[in-house]
Amino acid sequence: MGRAPCCDKENVKKGPWSPEEDAKLKSYIEQNGTGGNWIALPQKVGLKRCGKSCRLRWLNYLRPNLKHGAFSEEEENIICSLYIRIGSRWSLIAAQLPGRTDNDIKNYWNTKLKKKLLGKFPRKDHHQNQYTCRAPKQDPKNPHKILNSLEISNGDSPAGCWIEPTLPAYIPSSTEIKRLLPKPEGTPLLISPDHSLNGTNSHLLATSPQPSSFTNCLSSSSAELDDIFGQFDSFYESTGMSREIIELLSMPDQVINSLMYPLMEASTAVSYQGSIGVNGGLV
DNA sequence: AACATTTGCAACCGCGCTTGA
DNA sequence: TTCAAGCGCGGTTGCAAATGT
Numbered sequence: 028m029g030r031a032p033c034c035d036k037e038n039v040k041k042g043p044w045s046p047e048e049d050a051k052l053k054s055y056i057e058q059n060g061t062g063g064n065w066i067a068l069p070q071k072v073g074l075k076r077c078g079k080s081c082r083l084r085w086l087n088y089l090r091p092n093l094k095h096g097a098f099s100e101e102e103e104n105i106i107c108s109l110y111i112r113i114g115s116r117w118s119l120i121a122a123q124l125p126g127r128t129d130n131d132i133k134n135y136w137n138t139k140l141k142k143k144l145l146g147k148f149p150r151k152d153h154h155q156n157q158y159t160c161r162a163p164k165q166d167p168k169n170p171h172k173i174l175n176s177l178e179i180s181n182g183d184s185p186a187g188c189w190i191e192p193t194l195p196a197y198i199p200s201s202t203e204i205k206r207l208l209p210k211p212e213g214t215p216l217l218i219s220p221d222h223s224l225n226g227t228n229s230h231l232l233a234t235s236p237q238p239s240s241f242t243n244c245l246s247s248s249s250a251e252l253d254d255i256f257g258q259f260d261s262f263y264e265s266t267g268m269s270r271e272i273i274e275l276l277s278m279p280d281q282v283i284n285s286l287m288y289p290l291m292e293a294s295t296a297v298s299y300q301g302s303i304g305v306n307g308g309l310v
Numbered sequence: 311a312a313c314a315t316t317t318g319c320a321a322c323c324g325c326g327c328t329t330g331a
Numbered sequence: 332t333t334c335a336a337g338c339g340c341g342g343t344t345g346c347a348a349a350t351g352t
Binding site (some may be wrong): 041042043044077079080083084087088130131134135137138139 | 317318319320321322323
């Protein structure tokens with residue numbers, strides 16, 4: 028038995044919103060607010076729409092102070108830098124860009140920025156090219172046992188991945204990132220010896236390409252970009268580490284702190300050192 | 311000009327989380 | 332403490348427009 032539907036699917040309109048529907052919703056919310064109940068809202072407004080659809084329309088399109096134009100270079104920089112750090116946590120990224128919605132940013136990343144920055148990397152076809160941050164695969168019978176802990180395989184991944192699927196890759200989750208941040212200047216990130224990254228170890232931090240940041244990449248010429256990515260490619264090939272983890276490990280502390288500290292202020296139990304433990308996660 | 315393919319974006323879906331009774 | 336309802340998020344899909352052949 029599945030989850031109960033949030034609305035009567037038979038009697039709700041789907042698809043693009045008409046100007047009349049927009050006007051009704053906008054006018055109602057401006058006068059009365061949402062009432063804290065999106066599910067009940069369509070009936071009050073007189074719309075044959077699902078409450079979730081109304082909420083999405085309001086948040087992504089109708090609410091005041093939304094920016095609809097092109098993204099600025101500064102916004103691009105913020106998106107790229109945050110993506111490297113926290114992955115596809117679009118709502119967190121959107122919180123740093125006033126007037127932008129998570130959906131906007133997600134679409135912009137998937138359609139423009141990804142290509143701009145990573146176009147030379149292998150990719151799959153259009154709708155299978157979503158970025159996916161995955162935790163290491165666990166053995167369902169034993170949560171402590173990790174299967175293929177550092178690989179994203181092609182065969183069992185319906186969404187595909189942007190990294191060469193046969194190469195090892197590990198992308199930290201936002202929870203893991205939170206454990207790393209903020210960290211005092213010069214505090215090393217440790218990769219514990221008990222769980223190597225395909226045989227690599229903490230010494231890699233000291234030998235990873237420096238400096239590296241996507242902020243730098245954005246303002247670089249194509250030749251400079253080739254050089255930057257070339258450094259990563261050779262490092263990547265020699266170590267078997269993913270580009271993401273190399274980026275993470277080689278990012279200057281001050282950049283991480285300036286970008287991420289505001290997001291992580293609420294997190295009081297912050298560990299200043301991260302290490303990749305036996306379960307493949309940062310501990 | 312016609313057709314195929316790609317791109318960009320709005321919208322939907324489903325699931326985990328939060329809240330309140 | 333439990334559980335159902337609602338919310339919010341990230342992933343995915345649909346489709347029109349743009350571009351290529």
